[in-house]
Structure formats: C-alpha cells, structure tokens
Amino acid sequence: MPICLWCSYDLTGLPEHHACPECGLEYDPKATAIELTQHVHPLAVIFFAAAFAALLAILTLRRQPSWVEVFILLVAGALVFPMLGRMWLGSGRHDRLILNRNGLNYCPSSGEIRTMPWKQVAEVRAALGNASLTVLDPEGEQLLKLRADRLGGHKHVPPAVGEIRQRREIYLAENEMDSAGQETHGG
Numbered sequence: 512m513p514i515c516l517w518c519s520y521d522l523t524g525l526p527e528h529h530a531c532p533e534c535g536l537e538y539d540p541k542a543t544a545i546e547l548t549q550h551v552h553p554l555a556v557i558f559f560a561a562a563f564a565a566l567l568a569i570l571t572l573r574r575q576p577s578w579v580e581v582f583i584l585l586v587a588g589a590l591v592f593p594m595l596g597r598m599w600l601g602s603g604r605h606d607r608l609i610l611n612r613n614g615l616n617y618c619p620s621s622g623e624i625r626t627m628p629w630k631q632v633a634e635v636r637a638a639l640g641n642a643s644l645t646v647l648d649p650e651g652e653q654l655l656k657l658r659a660d661r662l663g664g665h666k667h668v669p670p671a672v673g674e675i676r677q678r679r680e681i682y683l684a685e686n687e688m689d690s691a692g693q694e695t696h697g698g
C-alpha cells in the first residue's frame with residue numbers, strides 16, 4: 512500500500528508519479544526515506560536539567576527531607592524527563608531525508624522542506640571517520656551536513672551515503688532516459 516513518506520497519507524489509487532494531496536510532496540515508486548533523530552537544542556536540555564535541579568534544591572533547603580522523599584523525587588524526574596522530551600518534540604513527524612525523483616529532500620519535523628535537485632548533488636561522503644555525512648554541489652559548496660548522531664550513530668553513516676548515491680544514480684539515469692525519449696519523440 513503506497514503511503515506518503517512524509518505525512519503517511521494513503522496514496523492508494525493515485526498514479527505512479529504525483530504530488531501528495533495532503534502535503535504536496537512528490538511521490539514515485541522508487542522513493543525512499545532515511546529517518547533522522549530529532550535535533551535537540553543543547554540549551555533546551557540545560558534548561559530542563561536546571562529547572563529540575565532548582566526544584567530539588569528548593570525542596571531540600573526548605574526543611575530536612577527524608578531519604579525516601581529525595582529518592583521519590585529522583586525517580587519521578589527520571590520518569591518525567593523522557594516523557595516531557597517526547598511531548599515537547601512532538602510525537603508525529605520526525606526529521607527525515609526523503610529521496611525522490613525531485614532530489615534529496617531534507618524534511619524537518621517543523622519548517623520548510625528543502626529540496627536539493629539530483630543535478631546539484633555532486634558528491635555525498637562520510638567525513639572525519641564517519642563523524643558526519645556531507646553533501647556537496649558541483650562547485651564544492653556544502654549543501655547539507657548531518658552529524659552521525661542524527662543518523663543514529665557512526666555505523667549508520669556509510670549505509671546512508673550508499674543509499675543517497677544509489678538513488679542519485681537511479682534518478683539521474685531516469686531523467687536522462689526521459690529527456691532522450693522526449694528528443695526522439697520531438698525529432
């Protein structure tokens with residue numbers, strides 16, 4: 512069952528190549544997606560930790576708390592933190608790279624989709640011992656840089672590089688075939 516790689520809209524019954532009626536993303540049968548971890552701002556983490564530490568400090572300074580109370584508070588913190596994090600980051604869309612015939616699309620959970628057409632994607636490589644994935648245009652300008660942790664760790668960088676390169680080959684070949692077909696048809 513074909514579903515939109517971005518908004519999960521059910522695309523059953525629509526032609527092979529089309530834009531999703533829900534979010535407008537191009538769909539084609541060869542399109543794939545690479546999941547990215549959410550980008551958590553370090554300041555947000557510091558803020559939550561500081562707020563919790565302050566709460567703990569206030570409670571312990573006001574009077575002598577029992578060890579049981581401190582223990583309960585710490586356990587509650589450990590349980591609430593990840594929950595808050597998930598709520599705050601949103602449970603719906605996750606950052607994603609979507610590879611379709613339009614190009615390499617960087618899709619953040621909030622904000623605009625950024626499309627890098629395949630002709631602009633000249634080089635995809637793993638940098639600094641798989642510490643990051645970088646995409647360069649024909650002039651050597653950096654189009655995209657993703658740290659390894661956004662791909663789920665260092666070992667996930669080479670497969671992602673491989674997948675992007677492979678899709679690029681497929682879609683560039685497809686485009687060439689399309690334009691060659693049009694020329695023959697026109698001439």
Ligand SMILES: [Zn+2]
Nearest residue numbers: 515518531534
């Ligand atoms: Zn969609």
